[in-house]
Structures are given as C-alpha cells and as structure tokens.
Amino acid sequence: MFLGLVIALLAGVIPVALGAGPPAAVQVRVLSNRADLVSGGDALTEVVLPPAVSPSSVRVTLNGGDVTGAFAQRADHRYEGLLTGLRLGTNLVVARLADGRGARLTITNHPLGGPVFSGPQIQPWTCQSGAKDAQCDQAPTFSYQYMPAGLSSAGAGITGVASVNAFRPYDPKSPPPTGAIATTTTTDGVTLPFIVRVETGFIDRDQYAIAALWQPGQPWQPWAPQRQFNGRLVITHGASCDTTYGAGTAPGVLDAKVLGGGFVVMSNALDNAGHNCNLVTQAESLVMTKEYVVDHYGPVRWTIGMGCSGGSLVQQQVANAYPGIYQGITPQCSFTDAWSSAMQYVDYDILLRYFKDPSRWDPGTAWTPVQISEVIDHPNIGNPVTFTNVIPNSGNPSRSCPGVPAGKTYNQKTNPKGVRCTLQDYMINAFGPRPDGFANRPFGNAGIQYGLKALREGILTAAQFVDLNTNVGGLDYNDDVQSARSVPDLAGLARAYTTGAVDSANHLDQVAIIDLRGPDPGFFHDVYRTYAMRARLLRNFGTAANQVLWRGQAAIAGDVTFADDAVFAVDRWLARVDADHRAVALATKITQDKPDTIAPRCTDGAGHDIPSEVCDQTVASYGTPRLGADEPLTDDVLQCQFKPMNKADYRVAFSNAQWTRLQRAFPNGVCDYSKPGLAQRGALTWQTYQDRSGTVLYGGLPLGPAPQSVPASR
Numbered sequence: 136m137f138l139g140l141v142i143a144l145l146a147g148v149i150p151v152a153l154g155a156g157p158p159a160a161v162q163v164r165v166l167s168n169r170a171d172l173v174s175g176g177d178a179l180t181e182v183v184l185p186p187a188v189s190p191s192s193v194r195v196t197l198n199g200g201d202v203t204g205a206f207a208q209r210a211d212h213r214y215e216g217l218l219t220g221l222r223l224g225t226n227l228v229v230a231r232l233a234d235g236r237g238a239r240l241t242i243t244n245h246p247l248g249g250p251v252f253s254g255p256q257i258q259p260w261t262c263q264s265g266a267k268d269a270q271c272d273q274a275p276t277f278s279y280q281y282m283p284a285g286l287s288s289a290g291a292g293i294t295g296v297a298s299v300n301a302f303r304p305y306d307p308k309s310p311p312p313t314g315a316i317a318t319t320t321t322t323d324g325v326t327l328p329f330i331v332r333v334e335t336g337f338i339d340r341d342q343y344a345i346a347a348l349w350q351p352g353q354p355w356q357p358w359a360p361q362r363q364f365n366g367r368l369v370i371t372h373g374a375s376c377d378t379t380y381g382a383g384t385a386p387g388v389l390d391a392k393v394l395g396g397g398f399v400v401m402s403n404a405l406d407n408a409g410h411n412c413n414l415v416t417q418a419e420s421l422v423m424t425k426e427y428v429v430d431h432y433g434p435v436r437w438t439i440g441m442g443c444s445g446g447s448l449v450q451q452q453v454a455n456a457y458p459g460i461y462q463g464i465t466p467q468c469s470f471t472d473a474w475s476s477a478m479q480y481v482d483y484d485i486l487l488r489y490f491k492d493p494s495r496w497d498p499g500t501a502w503t504p505v506q507i508s509e510v511i512d513h514p515n516i517g518n519p520v521t522f523t524n525v526i527p528n529s530g531n532p533s534r535s536c537p538g539v540p541a542g543k544t545y546n547q548k549t550n551p552k553g554v555r556c557t558l559q560d561y562m563i564n565a566f567g568p569r570p571d572g573f574a575n576r577p578f579g580n581a582g583i584q585y586g587l588k589a590l591r592e593g594i595l596t597a598a599q600f601v602d603l604n605t606n607v608g609g610l611d612y613n614d615d616v617q618s619a620r621s622v623p624d625l626a627g628l629a630r631a632y633t634t635g636a637v638d639s640a641n642h643l644d645q646v647a648i649i650d651l652r653g654p655d656p657g658f659f660h661d662v663y664r665t666y667a668m669r670a671r672l673l674r675n676f677g678t679a680a681n682q683v684l685w686r687g688q689a690a691i692a693g694d695v696t697f698a699d700d701a702v703f704a705v706d707r708w709l710a711r712v713d714a715d716h717r718a719v720a721l722a723t724k725i726t727q728d729k730p731d732t733i734a735p736r737c738t739d740g741a742g743h744d745i746p747s748e749v750c751d752q753t754v755a756s757y758g759t760p761r762l763g764a765d766e767p768l769t770d771d772v773l774q775c776q777f778k779p780m781n782k783a784d785y786r787v788a789f790s791n792a793q794w795t796r797l798q799r800a801f802p803n804g805v806c807d808y809s810k811p812g813l814a815q816r817g818a819l820t821w822q823t824y825q826d827r828s829g830t831v832l833y834g835g836l837p838l839g840p841a842p843q844s845v846p847a848s849r
Contacts, residue, residue: 161185163230163240163844166215167429170240170842173221174423175247175338177430179357181215182206182230182238190214192233198226209358217357217430218242229847237847248272249339252838253419254564254824254831259554260340261381261538271382275336279305279351282317282329282391302389305330307351319348321397322706325363331394337382338427339420341404341411344385345428346394360433365397368428368438369702370421370461372446373407376473377527378561380538380554383410386446392699393441396706399432401425408445412473412529413562414636415824415835417449418457425460437709439702443467443651443692444660448476451643451668456635456818458642462712463705467651467698468660468691471668472638473558474577474631475771479661481530481578481610482760483519486511486585488616489607497602506599509589512758515657522659529558530578531614547613559627564824565634566627567833573612575627577636579774579813580609581620582806587764590787597787605800620800623774629814630834634822637771640671641817644722647708647729648682649701653693653740654753660691662756667770674769675817680726683733686750689740693754696742704733765808772812777804 162183165173182193190208194201197218206216218228221244231237245251248270262271280302305311319329332349335342348363355361373386386402393400405411405420429435440450440461447466452473454461470476489495490507507516528534532545536556545553555573559566563574585603589595595603609621631637650665665684672679685701687694711728712721737750759770766772780801782794789797822835 160846161230161232161236161238161844163228163238165240165242166434168422168426169838171243171838172245172251172422173242173426174245174249174251175427175430176219176221176244177427178218178221178242178244179215179430179434180206180218180228180242181213184214184232185236188232194231196227196229196231198222211358213358215358231847238844239847240844241842243842246270247338247423249419249423250825250829251339251419251423252823252825253415255829256340257380257413257416257561259380259539259543262340263337263342263382266337266382271337271340273337275334278333278335279307279349280331280333280389281305281311282319282331282395284315284317301391302331305351310351319395321348321363321395322365322367322703323363323397325397327363329395331389333388335385338403338423339405339416341382341420342385343401343403343420343424343427344388345399345401345424345432346388347399347432348394348397355432357429357431357433363397364399364433366434366436367398367706368425368435369393369398369400370406370425370438370440371400371402372440372442372449373404373409374442374444374446375409375526376412376445376448376477376529376558377409377537378412378529378556378558379410380536383407386442390441390699393702396703398439398702398706399428399435401428406449408449408473412445412558413565414452414456414473414634415562415565415822418453418460421453421460422457436713437462437706439705439709440464441467441698441702443698444470448472448638451640452635452638454646455638455640455642456820456822458645458820461646463647463649463709465649465651465698465701465705467693467701468653469650469664469668470660471640471664471671471770472636474636475638475667475773476664477529477558478578478761478770478773479759480522480526480528482580482583482585483511484523484528484530485580485607485610485616486760487519487523489603495606497598497606500599500602502599506589506595509592509594510586510603510763511760512588512763513657513661514757518657518659518661521657525659528614529556529561530610532557532560532573533613562636564831564833565636565835566624566630569624575624575630576612577623577627577631577773578610579621579623579628581622582775582777582801582804583620583761583764584801584805585760585764589763590785597789597793600787601789601793601796605796623813625814626834628774629816631773632814632816633819634835635818635820637773637818638668638671639675639771639815639817640668641675642820643668643672644676644681645725646681647705647712647725649705649733650682650684651693651697651701652684652686652754653689653691654755655757656690658691661759662754663758663762663768663770666756667768670768671771676722678726680729681722683729683735685736685738686747686754687736687738687740688745688749688753694738694740694742696738700742708733764806766806767808772806772808772815774813775806775808776810776813777801778807779804 383404403420447469532555559574
C-alpha cells in the first residue's frame with residue numbers, strides 16, 4: 136500500500152525491513168509519522184507479528200508501563216493501537232512475545248504547539264483568543280454541515296448539489312428531515328447522506344481544520360473509520376506571500392465535490408503562504424496536522440495538494456524539500472516557490488524606482504511604453520505595478536508588520552532592534568544571522584544586464600542600455616536605493632538552495648503534478664512559471680512527464696472545473712502507482728503509470744475541451760527582467776556567476792565613454808548564464824533546524840534515517 140511508501144519517504148529512506156532480525160522478527164512501527172517527529176502525545180502504532188503468532192501472546196509496554204490493552208488485531212489484520220500520554224522527549228515502546236522475542240522503538244514526542252523540526256519559533260507571536268498557553272493550545276471544536284437536496288448543477292458523485300458554498304449548518308440534536316439532505320456517492324461507491332463534520336483546533340501555534348463526510352452518532356476509530364472514508368487526504372492552501380506574527384485562520388476545507396468523493400480534507404493556517412510564507416513552518420505544520428489526521432481518522436494511502444497562487448508555491452516547494460508529504464499536487468496559477476519568484480518582484484521594484492524617477496536618467500533620455508515592456512519582458516507595463524502593490528513588500532524591514540504592535544517594528548534610526556518584517560528575517564533559522572544579528576539576505580542583482588535582449592533586437596539604443604544599467608543600481612539591506620548593484624550574503628545565498636527556499640525541483644519527480652493555467656492579463660500570475668518548473672524538471676531528469684498541463688480560457692485559474700477535476704484525476708493516477716508493485720523507482724512508476732486519459736488539456740473555461748491551438752494563443756507565456764537579460768527559463772539563479780565584459784558580445788557599438796561607464800557598473804563582470812548560479816545546488820531533503828536540546832541549527836541539517844525498531848533484549 137501507498138502508506139508504507141509514504142512512511143518510507145517521510146523517513147527519507149528506501150523501504151526496508153524494520154529491525155536487525157530475520158523477516159519473521161517482531162517489529163514496532165509508528166504509522167502516522169516518523170518516530171522521531173511525533174507530536175501531541177499520541178501515536179498510531181503497529182506491532183508486526185511473525186506468522187502464526189497469536190496476538191494474545193504479545194505484551195506491549197510504554198516507558199515500562201503495560202499498554203497492551205490499547206492494542207488489538209483490527210479488521211485489516213494489523214495488530215495496532217493508539218498510544219496516548221507520551222511524555223515530551225523520548226519514549227520507549229517494547230513489544231515482547233511469550234517466548235522472549237521482541238522489539239523496541241524509541242518515539243520522540245514534541246509539543247502539540249511545536250516546534251518539531253523548524254527550530255526556535257517565530258517571535259513575537261500572538262495567540263488566538265481563548266488559547267490556554269503561549270503555544271496557542273486550545274481544545275478542538277466540532278461543527279456539522281449538510282448539503283441541501285433539490286439544488287441544481289450537480290457534481291460527479293453528488294445527487295442534487297449546487298456548489299462549494301452551498302452547505303448549511305446541521306444540528307445533530309435537531310436534524311433536518313431526511314429528504315432535505317442531498318446524498319453523495321464516494322469514489323469507492325458508498326452512497327450516504329451528505330453530512331460533513333468540521334473539526335477546528337490548534338497545532339503548531341496555529342489553527343487547523345479537518346472536514347470529512349460523517350454519519351452523526353456512528354463510531355469512528357483510526358483503525359475502523361466510517362465506511363465512506365476512501366483513505367485519501369486532500370490538503371487545501373491559501374494565497375499570496377506574507378509574514379504574520381500570530382495565529383490566523385485555516386484555509387477553507389468545505390469543498391463539496393472533494394468531500395463528496397470520500398476524501399478527508401485538511402489545512403493549517405501555516406500552509407497559507409499569505410499568512411506564513413516560510414517553507415520550514417509550512418512543512419512542519421503539514422507534517423503535524425497530517426499525523427493528527429492519521430492518529431484520529433485513520434491511515435492515509437496518499438495525499439493530494441490543491442491551491443492557487445500562494446497555495447501553488449507551498450505545494451511545489453514543500454513537495455521538493457520534504458518529499459512524501461504529498462504524493463500528488465495540483466498547483467493552479469502557479470508560482471514555483473517564494474524565493475525565485477521573489478526575484479521578479481525585487482527586479483520590478485528596482486526598475487519601477489528607476490522608471491518613475493526621471494531625475495535619475497541621463498539628460499535627454501526618454502522611455503516609451505514599448506521599451507519599458509521590453510525591459511521587463513512583459514507586454515503589459517502594468518504588471519510590475521500590480522505585482523508590487525498587491526503583494527506586500529517583504530524586503531522592506533520597516534513596513535507595517537502583520538501581528539506586530541505599532542511602534543515595535545524595525546526603524547533604522549528610532550527602533551534599530553525592532554522586528555524586521557522581511558521574509559529572510561522571518562526565516563532566520565533557514566538563512567542564519569549576519570554579524571549584526573539580522574538574517575542573511577540571499578538576493579543579488581550584480582551582473583544583470585537589464586534590457587539585453589531588447590538591445591540586441593534594436594528596441595533599445597546603446598545610450599538607453601547604458602543609462603539603465605549604470606543608473607538603476609540596487610537595494611541596500613534596508614531596502615533603500617543604492618548606486619551599486621546588490622550582492623547577496625553568501626551564507627544566505629547557499630542556504631536558499633540547500634533549504635529548498637529556491638525550489639530547484641531536484642526531488643519533484645517523486646510526485647504526480649497537474650498544473651492548472653489560464654491567461655495572464657497582467658495580474659502577475661505569469662504563465663512562464665509553469666514552463667520554468669518544466670524547464671527545471673527537464674534540466675534535472677531529462678523529462679517532465681510527471682507534470683501534465685491543463686490550460687483554459689478563464690483568467691489566471693484556467694477553468695472553473697479544474698481545481699476539483701484535477702484532484703480526482705491525480706487520485707486515479709496515484710491509484711495506479713499504488714497498485715504497481717514492481718521493484719523500480721517511485722519516479723519511474725509515476726511517469727509510467729500515468730493513465731492515458733490524463734493528458735494535456737485546453738478548455739473554454741467552463742469545462743469543455745477545445746483545440747489546444749486556442750490555448751497556444753491565449754495562455755501566452757511572457758518573461759521577467761532577468762529572462763530579458765538572458766537568464767535561462769529555469770529562472771532559479773539568485774546571483775549569477777560573472778564573465779569579463781567583451782565588446783564583441785554586443786551587436787551595437789558603444790562609445791568609449793559609454794563602455795567606461797558600463798565597466799564601472801559591472802566591476803566584476805556581467806552574468807554568465809552558461810554556468811549555474813553562484814552557490815546553486817539542489818535542496819537537501821528533510822532538514823531539521825534544531826538539535827536534541829532545541830538549540831537552533833542555522834541552515835539546517837538532514838534528519839537522516841528514521842528510527843527503526845530493533846530486537847528487544849531478553
């Protein structure tokens with residue numbers, strides 16, 4: 136089953152027999168997570184027994200106390216139980232047979248409020264009203280919703296259902312008449328009243344939500360879930376990219392079609408990039424919440440992500456840096472990740488400051504809209520304005536900081552020790568501190584020849600090219616304009632890659648991907664990002680067969696049906712992978728087991744397929760200032776390597792004065808995009824940012840193999 140594969144991926148190892156004994160030895164396994172990443176005091180645990188051994192002969196202890204009563208042979212023939220009351224730190228589980236054979240496993244339990252592997256938590260942090268402690272712990276609450284019958288526009292598998300937002304409150308003590316409730320049929324063919332239970336609580340200092348089809352009054356145990364649960368999990372995500380210093384609201388989980396299919400749907404506020412644009416805490420919150428789902432709802436065969444914009448970047452960057460959290464993702468209006476996408480934002484910011492201030496231009500210089508669009512490599516010169524206005528500038532340390540009281544944020548003169556509300560400071564555990572104590576900044580624009588392609592094509596004059604590149608400058612550490620180009624802090628630059636903050640896609644061959652796209656009319660959800668991810672896959676693996684592209688005519692999102700339909704398509708895809716028991720790599724199974732019916736699509740925006748040529752014209756891919764300066768389509772070079780300037784590289788003639796000015800602007804040379812970026816490499820997977828005592832490990836260290844059970848001493 137996929138569950139075993141998921142556990143192995145979470146462990147970062149190939150599936151192997153747990154324990155040093157022969158295949159018939161006793162084994163102890165945590166089913167919901169790695170044994171060293173458990174949180175909240177619970178762990179769904181299995182004792183694997185040798186053939187012909189009766190469960191009645193097993194005794195299980197936890198820290199020396201008998202917990203055998205928590206275990207039983209379940210309907211699926213597993214001998215398992217939910218261990219509760221784990222103490223913080225290490226816990227020893229021992230399973231022993233009457234003949235003395237046995238196994239032991241050390242489980243490391245972390246607080247439900249975290250951290251588990253993210254390191255010292257973001258401060259300051261404001262908990263929600265009602266929190267019982269500084270970790271924002273609060274007992275979960277439960278509510279019920281039902282789908283009314285008799286509405287139109289039914290989704291597949293749902294009888295008489297309207298849409299995602301058509302649910303109404305359901306009171307188990309005073310339910311509506313049976314005939315007033317719609318029915319739904321799951322992917323496994325189970326038909327039942329369409330009633331949903333929503334659980335809301337707090338994990339990792341932030342809100343989580345879990346929704347599932349539910350039969351009120353009927354039991355549900357993790358080893359015996361209600362029959363409508365199809366054993367699959369869908370994770371929803373938020374949008375945007377921002378840094379918030381307090382608990383928020385979990386992304387919505389009431390997706391009618393997905394819930395109607397029998398999936399459990401979960402989210403955590405920390406997987407909403409607009410609330411928490413931090414790869415490490417995004418991944419941690421998902422690991423912890425997913426563990427909670429398994430402990431309380433049952434084993435998950437595979438997990439599928441869904442979400443647009445910021446929700447797409449979470450899926451893609453987490454799937455790459457923490458493979459095994461998702462088995463399939465459906466990024467919509469996608470961003471590859473936060474940090475390589477941020478380079479477009481920062482370049483837009485720098486260029487806008489130049490273009491909006493003619494006092495910085497040489498006398499006699501003028502710019503037309505066409506020339507500006509060529510520099511930004513986008514036909515809509517409003518794209519930079521929209522992007523930098525809608526998305527907060529997380530490079531500005533003095534900006535208003537969500538969750539931080541007024542007057543507590545950084546100001547170079549009046550409050551130099553205040554909270555620097557920048558993305559790198561929000562991720563200081565990943566990037567590490569500079570000598571001044573603030574986070575290393577991985578950004579640089581040294582060597583970039585803005586407008587280079589336009590110069591070659593004769594759209595810019597030599598004088599304009601010189602003016603732009605000698606006067607545009609860069610940004611200092613406080614986000615103010617400086618005459619020199621910006622250079623990165625080298626430690627931060629290297630860690631941007633090793634942590635996965637830049638998604639190099641070096642592990643993304645291990646997930647099934649359906650990318651969902653629509654036309655970009657200049658709202659900064661640029662189509663090129665889909666092809667940038669494809670270019671990274673091709674660079675790394677020679678194929679992008681695990682990425683399927685659906686394009687539609689609806690602006691940005693592509694099609695009103697895409698989000699749900701892609702989940703069901705990926706589900707069919709993963710079912711074939713799950714049934715493939717060949718001894719071949721997971722990446723091979725994903726590409727070879729893809730159903731023929733899951734193929735590139737072009738639609739009219741309302742679910743109807745149309746010729747692909749239409750989308751070739753409407754879902755057009757433009758570029759960025761760096762692509763317009765010769766960066767390859769992979770678009771993941773934060774700081775280029777340099778090459779000497781050579782007049783022969785240009786199709787125009789520069790005067791001696793112009794050439795001297797360019798040499799001064801590029802004292803170390805210009806970008807050599809035939810080479811990888813400076814310090815560029817693929818992400819290291821499953822890193823932890825804290826040691827056993829909780830002390831921060833700046834830049835992270837790989838967790839290594841998951842703890843395995845070993846034979847118990849007699």
